[in-house]
Amino acid sequence: MRNYFFRAQQWCCTILTLGFLVLTPVAQQASSTTQAPDQYAPNFIGYVSSTGSYVRITCAPELIYSSSGSYAACLNMSHTRTAIATTCVSGSMPVYPRSTVTCPETAPLCAWDYVNSNLKDEVPLTMIGCGTTSDPWDYYRETTTSASLESTSYQGDSTTLETVTTSTSRETSFSSDTPSQDSPSKQTNLAWIAGPIVGGIAGIAIIALLSWIVILLRRRAAR
The missing domain is CATH 1.20.5 (Single alpha-helices involved in coiled-coils or other helix-helix interfaces)
Incomplete structure (x- = not known):
């Protein structure tokens, strides 16, 4: 009889130990679906030419730079749905795949900018948002090329880069019509x-x- 109860106690202890292991929830860290190249910060757009040097331009801290097809944008990935504008109407209304947004008073004009992979890029991405001016900006993800730069207005094989991150007068918008990853x-x-x-x-x-x-x-x- 004692052997039965002794074995029963052993079984109970073993089962309870396994039960605690099963009952303990394990939170798994989700992987990010949007990644930027290692040399870029997630919110890095590109460099803009300014008085013989280049100024580093980024999206707002809570946004990340993203591209799809021939278009690019600064997106808020904490939203469950995001989209990239592909055109603009009436000079102040960026058009998304399923909606149209009116530019805010602080940035009332549509801005058509272009994101180049380097100084020799002939097919840049189009970046449509809102800004205080409609004059196009040219962004360069890289400012050096293997080819000679003698044909440009800049001298030497590379140009001076300002290390200070500056804010931009552009305000990019995001819409809620295209689902994104959780x-x-x-x-x-x-x-x-x-x-x-x-x-x-x-x-x-x-x-x-x-x-x-x-x-x-x-x-x-x-x-």
């Missing part, structure tokens, strides 16, 4: 929600197993 925080929350649900089911199974063991031992003792 943000890392959202996926982490889902992991914590799923953990207790799975753990609860496992807990019920453990309790049922313990009850069955107790009943079995009582029957053997009665014999």
